[in-house]
Amino acid sequence: MTPHMLTRSLDRSAAIFLAVVAGCGILIPLSNLLLPAGSFLQVPTYLVALWGKYVCYAILALSIDLIWGYCGILSLGHGAFFALGGYAMGMYLMRQIGTRGVYGNPILPDFMVFLNWEKLPWYWYGFDMFWFAALMVLVVPGLLAFCFGWLAFRSRVTGVYLSIITQAMTYALLLAFFRNDFGFGGNNGLTDFKDILGFNVQAEGTRAALFALSCLALIIGFLICRAIVSSKLGKVLIAVRDAESRTRFLGYRVESYKLFVFTVSACMAGVAGALYVPQVGIINPSEFAPGNSIEAVIWVAVGGRGTLVGAALGAVVVNYAKTFFTSGVLAPYWLFMLGALFILVTLLLPKGIVGTFNAWWDQSKEKRTSATSVSAAAEDGVTEPKMAE
Amino acid sequence: MPAHLSARLCSLALSLFLIAFALPAFAGPFEDAVAKFANDDFSDTEEAIGVIAGSGSKLAFPIINALQNGRLMADPDSKKVYVTDADGKSIDAATGEAVASVPDSATAVRLNNRLRRSVDAALGSLTLQSPDVGTRLQAAQSVFKSHEETALEAVDAALAKEANKSVKAALGEARAAILLFKSDATEVEKLEAVATLKARGDQDALALLTGMGDQPASVTKAAASAIGSIQNSLAVWSMVQNAWYGLSLGSVLLLAAIGLAITFGVMGVINMAHGEMVMIGAYTTFVVQEVIRTRYPGLFDYSLLIAVPLAFLVAGAIGVLIERSIIRFLYGRPLETLLATWGLSLVLQQAVRTMFGPTNREVGNPSWMSGAFELGQITITYNRLWILLFTLAVFAILLAMLRYTALGLEMRAVTQNRRMAASMGIATSRVDALTFGLGSGIAGIAGVALSQIDNVSPNLGQSYIIDSFMVVVFGGVGNLWGTLVGAFTLGIANKFLEPVAGAVLGKIAILVLIILFIQKRPRGLFALKGRAVEA
Numbered sequence: 001m002t003p004h005m006l007t008r009s010l011d012r013s014a015a016i017f018l019a020v021v022a023g024c025g026i027l028i029p030l031s032n033l034l035l036p037a038g039s040f041l042q043v044p045t046y047l048v049a050l051w052g053k054y055v056c057y058a059i060l061a062l063s064i065d066l067i068w069g070y071c072g073i074l075s076l077g078h079g080a081f082f083a084l085g086g087y088a089m090g091m092y093l094m095r096q097i098g099t100r101g102v103y104g105n106p107i108l109p110d111f112m113v114f115l116n117w118e119k120l121p122w123y124w125y126g127f128d129m130f131w132f133a134a135l136m137v138l139v140v141p142g143l144l145a146f147c148f149g150w151l152a153f154r155s156r157v158t159g160v161y162l163s164i165i166t167q168a169m170t171y172a173l174l175l176a177f178f179r180n181d182f183g184f185g186g187n188n189g190l191t192d193f194k195d196i197l198g199f200n201v202q203a204e205g206t207r208a209a210l211f212a213l214s215c216l217a218l219i220i221g222f223l224i225c226r227a228i229v230s231s232k233l234g235k236v237l238i239a240v241r242d243a244e245s246r247t248r249f250l251g252y253r254v255e256s257y258k259l260f261v262f263t264v265s266a267c268m269a270g271v272a273g274a275l276y277v278p279q280v281g282i283i284n285p286s287e288f289a290p291g292n293s294i295e296a297v298i299w300v301a302v303g304g305r306g307t308l309v310g311a312a313l314g315a316v317v318v319n320y321a322k323t324f325f326t327s328g329v330l331a332p333y334w335l336f337m338l339g340a341l342f343i344l345v346t347l348l349l350p351k352g353i354v355g356t357f358n359a360w361w362d363q364s365k366e367k368r369t370s371a372t373s374v375s376a377a378a379e380d381g382v383t384e385p386k387m388a389e
Numbered sequence: 390m391p392a393h394l395s396a397r398l399c400s401l402a403l404s405l406f407l408i409a410f411a412l413p414a415f416a417g418p419f420e421d422a423v424a425k426f427a428n429d430d431f432s433d434t435e436e437a438i439g440v441i442a443g444s445g446s447k448l449a450f451p452i453i454n455a456l457q458n459g460r461l462m463a464d465p466d467s468k469k470v471y472v473t474d475a476d477g478k479s480i481d482a483a484t485g486e487a488v489a490s491v492p493d494s495a496t497a498v499r500l501n502n503r504l505r506r507s508v509d510a511a512l513g514s515l516t517l518q519s520p521d522v523g524t525r526l527q528a529a530q531s532v533f534k535s536h537e538e539t540a541l542e543a544v545d546a547a548l549a550k551e552a553n554k555s556v557k558a559a560l561g562e563a564r565a566a567i568l569l570f571k572s573d574a575t576e577v578e579k580l581e582a583v584a585t586l587k588a589r590g591d592q593d594a595l596a597l598l599t600g601m602g603d604q605p606a607s608v609t610k611a612a613a614s615a616i617g618s619i620q621n622s623l624a625v626w627s628m629v630q631n632a633w634y635g636l637s638l639g640s641v642l643l644l645a646a647i648g649l650a651i652t653f654g655v656m657g658v659i660n661m662a663h664g665e666m667v668m669i670g671a672y673t674t675f676v677v678q679e680v681i682r683t684r685y686p687g688l689f690d691y692s693l694l695i696a697v698p699l700a701f702l703v704a705g706a707i708g709v710l711i712e713r714s715i716i717r718f719l720y721g722r723p724l725e726t727l728l729a730t731w732g733l734s735l736v737l738q739q740a741v742r743t744m745f746g747p748t749n750r751e752v753g754n755p756s757w758m759s760g761a762f763e764l765g766q767i768t769i770t771y772n773r774l775w776i777l778l779f780t781l782a783v784f785a786i787l788l789a790m791l792r793y794t795a796l797g798l799e800m801r802a803v804t805q806n807r808r809m810a811a812s813m814g815i816a817t818s819r820v821d822a823l824t825f826g827l828g829s830g831i832a833g834i835a836g837v838a839l840s841q842i843d844n845v846s847p848n849l850g851q852s853y854i855i856d857s858f859m860v861v862v863f864g865g866v867g868n869l870w871g872t873l874v875g876a877f878t879l880g881i882a883n884k885f886l887e888p889v890a891g892a893v894l895g896k897i898a899i900l901v902l903i904i905l906f907i908q909k910r911p912r913g914l915f916a917l918k919g920r921a922v923e924a
Contacts, residue, residue: 074724148904155908160659160723164858165904171855172900175893290855294731301728335739342732346725347718 013354014226017309018219024051025215029208045204048211050323052279054316055214059221059272061299061315062308063265066225068297069306070234071261072241074159077166078269079293080173081141083283085270087177088140090190090283091124092133093201097194110192111185121183130197137274138267145266146259153255153262158244167290174288189284190277201278214275218312221268225308228261237261295338301345304352313354419444423452423483426470426498427463435504442511448472448485450515455482456498457508464495471495514543517560522553529559534593536566562589569601579608587615591766595619626766631884637773639880640780641842643873644835645853646860647784650872652828653861655804656821658716659727662734663857664850665741666829669707670700670836671845672741675750690755693837700833708829712822720821734850742847752840776838783834788869800824859903865913875914879903 028043028051035042060082067073094109103113107120126132148169152162180186199206228234239247240254248254277283286292296315303314318341325334349356422440425433438456441449455461455472461482462471470482471491480487500508516528525547532540544564551557565582568574574582586594598612598619649663674696681688681695688695711733719726754772761770791797799820802810811817836849843849856879864875879899886895907913 074727151905151908155911157907157911160727161862161907161911163659163724163727164862165907167855168859168900168904172897172904175897175900179893294728298728298732332739332743335735339732339735339737339739342735343715343729346722346729346732347715350725 013307013309013358014222017222017312021055021215021218021222021312025212025219029212032208033204045207048204048207049279052207052211052214053276054319055211055218056272056276056279057296057299057315057319058312059214059218059275060269060296061303061311062218062221062225063268063272064296065300065303065305065308065311066228066268067261067265068300069308069311070229070241071237071258072244073258073262074163074297075166075262075265076163076290076293076297077168077170078265078296079290080166080170080288081145081266081269082273082276082296083173083177083285083287084141084144085137085273086277086283086287087184087190087273088127088133088136088270089274089277090193091127091136091184092130093193093196093278094190095124095128096196097192100194101192109185109190111180111188112183115180123183134274137270141266141270141273142263145263149259149262153258156255167293170288170293171290174285174290177285177288185284187285189282191282191284193278193281196278201281207279210275210279214279217271217275221271222308222312224264224268228264229308233257233260298338298342298345300352302341302349302352304355304358307352307354307358310352310354314352317353419446419448420483423470424468426456426461426482427465427468429463429465429496429499431499431501431504434498434500435507438504438507438511442515447520448482450512450519451480452482453508453512453515456500457505457512459497459500461498462491462495463498464492466494467492469495470498509537510540510543513540514546517543517547518550522556525551525553525556526559529556529563532563533559533566536563536570536597538567538571541567541571561585562594566597569597576605576607579604580611583608583611583615587618590619590622592623595623623766627888629765630767631888632881633767633769635881635884636777636877637880638884639877640773640777641839642856642860642880643784643876644776644780644838645832646857646864646872646876647780647787647869648828648831648835649857650828650861650864650866650869651787651831652825654866654868655800655824656720657723657866658720658825659723659730660716660825660828661727661731661854662711662737662850663730663828663832664852664854665734665737666704666708666832666850667836667839667853668741668845668847668850669704669737670696670833671752671840671843671849672745672750672836673700673703673833674837674840675745675752675845678752689753690757692753693755693758693841696837697834700837701830702833704833704836705826705830708832709822709826711829712825716825717818717821734854738847738850745847747847749844749846752845754841758841772841776842779838783831784869784873787831791869796820796823859900862913863903863906865910865915868913868915871913871915 028048031041032043032045032048037044060078063081064075064078067075097109099106101110101113103110105113108117112120127136148166152165157165176182177184177189178187184190193201195201196206196210199209201207229237236247236252236257239250239252240257244254273283273287295318299315299318300311301314302318303312304310318338321337322334325331325337345352351359418440422437422444425437428434438453441452451472452461452470455474460473460475462473462479464470469492471479471488472482473479473491478487479491513528513532516524517532519525519528529544529547532544541564544560544567548557548560548564551560562585565585568578568582569586583598586598595616598616601612604612645664645667648666649660652658652660652663674693677696677699678689678692681692711730715729715733716726719729758772758775761768763769791801799810799815800823802813802815803817803820803824807817810820839849839853843852860875860879861872863879864871864873882902883895883899886898889895890898
C-alpha cells in the first residue's frame with residue numbers, strides 16, 4: 001500500500017533528520033568546548049553562534065511549513081511572531097543588565113533613561129523574571145495569532161487576501177516598534193545584553209549551551225509538528241488545504257482547525273525568536289520587515305513544503321548560501337540569486353528539494369518492488385496529497 | 390557684476406523718477422543731506438534722515454536701511470558717504486554708483502535712541518510708499534505684525550495714496566491692528582478694527598484679538614464674537630486643508646494601485662513586482678531628463694510629456710515579457726505567483742541598483758509643475774494639483790478603454806468568466822499578456838508622476854506596494870470604481886487621522902482598520918457578485 005510506504009519513507013527521513021540534529025546539538029558544543037582552540041576538529045565560537053542562528057531559522061521555517069504545507073495558510077507575517085518572541089526575550093535580557101548599563105540605572109534600560117522616562121512602563125513589569133519572560137515568549141505571539149486568526153478565519157479570509165493582511169500586520173508592527181515612545185527602544189531595538197540566567201551571553205559555554213538548546217527546541221518542535229500532522233487532526237488540516245469548502249460541507253469547523261494550527265505555529269515562531277536573540281545579541285524593528293517574512297517562506301519552498309524536514313533543510317541551505325555569498329565579492333549579486341531562487345523554485349521545483357527527492361525515491365522503489373502492480377499506481381493518484389493552495 | 394549693474398539701474402531709475410516728478414533740483418538738497426552724515430553730529434544726522442526720507446529718491450531706502458543696520462559708512466575727510474551691504478559691496482550714497490572699496494578713514498554713522506526712532510519711522514513710511522508693490526505689501530504686513538502706534542501716521546499717509554487693491558487691504562488691516570492696541574482710539578474706531586480683523590480671519594488676526602488686553606465692553610463683546618467666527622472659519626479651512634492633502638495622497642495611492650487593480654482584478658495575479666514597474670517608470674523619467682539636459686535643454690518643460698508614453702511602453706513591454714516568461718506558468722497558483730513575483734521584484738531592484746547606483750537620482754520639476762498658489766487659507770502646490778488631475782485623466786481613459794474598445798470588452802469577458810470567454814473564441818492567453826502589459830504600463834506612468842514628489846531610488850516601488858495592495862483589497866477586486874473610492878477614502882482618512890494621532894500612528898491605525906474591515910467584508914467594498922465557491 002502506498003500510504004503505508006509514504007509514512008515509512010517519511011519516518012526514515014524523519015529519523016535521519018532527528019539523528020543529524022541531535023548529533024549536531026551534542027557534538028558541535030562539545031568540540032567547541034573540549035578541543036583546544038585552533039585544532040582541526042574544533043568548531044570556532046563564531047561558527048557556533050552562526051549555526052545557532054540557522055537552527056533558529058529552521059524552527060521558524062518549521063512553523064511556517066506547519067501552516068502553509070499542511071493547512072494552506074500562507075502567512076507573510078510570521079516574522080512578526082518571531083520578532084515578538086525575540087522582543088520578549090530581549091526585554092528579559094535588558095532587565096538583567098541592571099546597573100551595568102551606560103547610565104547605571106538599576107531598573108530602567110538605557111534607552112528609557114535617555115528618553116527621560118521616570119519609571120518602567122507597565123508592560124515591562126515582570127520581565128526581570130525568566131519564567132515570566134519565557135511564558136511571554138509563547139503567550140504574546142500566540143495571543144496575537146489567536147486574535148488575528150479568530151477574526152480572519154471566522155470571516156473566511158483565505159488565500160492571497162490572508163497573505164496580504166498578514167503582511168499588513170507585520171508592517172503595522174514594524175512602524176509601531178520604530179517609534180521611540182512605544183517603549184521598546186525604537187530604531188535601535190534592544191541590545192548590549194550581559195547575562196542570561198546569570199551566565200555571560202558572550203561566554204563560549206553559554207553560546208554552546210544556547211546552540212544545544214536551539215537544537216533541542218528544533219527536535220521538540222519537529223516532534224510536535226509530526227504529532228499534529230500525523231494525527232487525525234492533521235488529516236483534516238490536509239483536507240482544508242486541498243478543499244476547504246468541501247471539508248466545511250462535510251461538517252468540520254474549518255476555522256477552529258485553522259485557528260489552532262495557526263496559534264501553535266505562532267508560538268513556535270516566538271520560541272525561535274527567543275532563542276535567536278541571545279545568540280545574535282540584538283533585536284530591532286527591522287525583524288518585522290515584510291521582506292523577512294517572505295524570505296522565510298522561500299526557505300520552506302526551497303526545502304519542500306509539506307515535508308517538515310524540508311523546511312528546516314531549506315532554512316539552513318538558503319541561509320548558508322546567504323552567508324557565503326554576502327560575505328565575499330559576490331555580495332552585489334546575492335539579491336539576484338535570491339530573486340532567481342524565488343522564481344526558479346516556484347517554476348521548476350514546486351515540491352522543493354525534499355519533496356522532489358521523496359517523489360523520486362518512491363517512484364524508483366515502486367519500480368523495483370512491483371513492476372506488475374497496476375492497481376497501486378492507480379491508487380497512488382488518488383491518495384497522494386495534491387499540492388493545491 | 391550684479392552690484393554694479395543694479396547700482397546703475399538704481400541711478401537710472403532715480404533720474405527717471407526725478408524727471409518724472411519734476412523736482413526742482415537735481416544735484417541739490419539730497420546730496421547735501423547725504424553729506425551731512427559725515428559731520429558726525431546727531432542733529433545733522435536727524436536733519437539728513439528727514440530730508441532723505443522725504444526726497445522720494447530710490448536711494449533713500451537703502452541709505453536709511455544701512456543706517457539702521459550700522460552699514461552706512463561716512464568719511465569725515467572727503468565728506469563722502471557709502472552704503473555697504475553684508476557681502477562687502479558698497480555704493481556711493483550720493484550718486485548710487487558702485488565703489489571698489491570704502492576708505493579706511495570711513496566709520497559707521499552713529500545713532501542714539503532718539504535717532505533710532507526717527508530711523509524706524511522713516512523706514513516704515515519709506516517702505517510703505519516704496520514704488521515696488523511687493524515691498525509695500527511686505528511693509529504693510531510687518532506693520533500689522535508689530536502694530537506700533539508710531540506707524541499710524543505713515544500708514545494713514547500710505548493709505549491715502551495707495552491704488553493697489555491688495556496693498557490697500559493690507560494697509561487697512563495694519564491700521565486696524567494699530568487702532569486696536571492704541572489706548573486713545575475711539576470706541577467706534579476699535580469696533581471697526583475688530584470688524585476688519587474678523588474679515589481677515591486668519592491665525593494672526595486671531596492672535597491679535599485674543600491678546601488685545603483691556604478694552605471697552607462693547608469692543609470686548611465684538612472681539613469675542615469675532616474670535617468665535619474666526620475659529621470656526623479656521624476649523625473649516627483646516628478641514629479643507631486636510632481634505633486637500635487627503636485627495637492628494639489618495640490620487641497618489643490610486644495612481645499606484647490602479648495598475649494592480651487591473652492585473653489582480655482581471656487575472657487574479659498577485660504582482661509583488663508592481664512597485665518595481667512604478668520604479669522603472671520613474672527611472673525612465675530620469676533617463677529622459679538626462680538626455681534632454683545634455684542634448685536639448687530647451688525641451689526640459691516637455692520632459693514629462695515625453696516620459697509618459699515612453700514609461701508606458703517600457704514598463705508595459707517588461708510586463709508582457711514577465712507574463713510570457715513567468716506568470717503564465719503559474720496560473721491557478723496565486724500563492725506561488727506571489728512568491729515568484731516577489732523574487733522578480735528583488736531582481737529588478739538589484740538590476741536598477743547596479744545600473745543607476747543605490748542613491749537617489751535627481752528628477753527635476755518642469756516650470757509648470759513648480760510653485761504654489763493660495764486658495765483662501767490653504768496653499769496648493771502645482772505638482773500635487775497636476776498629479777490629481779493626471780490621475781483622474783488616467784482613470785477616465787482606462788475606464789473608457791475597458792468600456793469602448795475591443796480589448797476592453799475581451800478583458801471584461803475574461804474577468805467575468807474565463808472559460809466561457811475562451812469558448813466564445815477569445816484568445817485568453819493573449820488577453821492575459823496584454824492585460825498584464827497594460828497594468829504594468831500604467832504602473833510605469835504612475836512612476837513618472839511619482840518621480841515628481843518622491844525620491845527616485847531603487848526602493849521607490851517598495852514603499853508603495855503594501856499601500857497599493859491595501860487600496861485594492863479595501864476597494865474590492867475586479868472593480869475600478871472600488872479602487873477609486875478605496876484610494877481616496879484611505880488617503881483622506883489617513884490625513885484626517887494624522888493631526889490627531891501623528892503620521893506613524895495614523896498609518897498604523899489605518900492598517901489595523903483595514904485588517905478589521907476585511908473581516909466584515911472579505912471581498913472589499915465593491916465585491917464582484919458571483920456564485921463561485923473557491924476550492
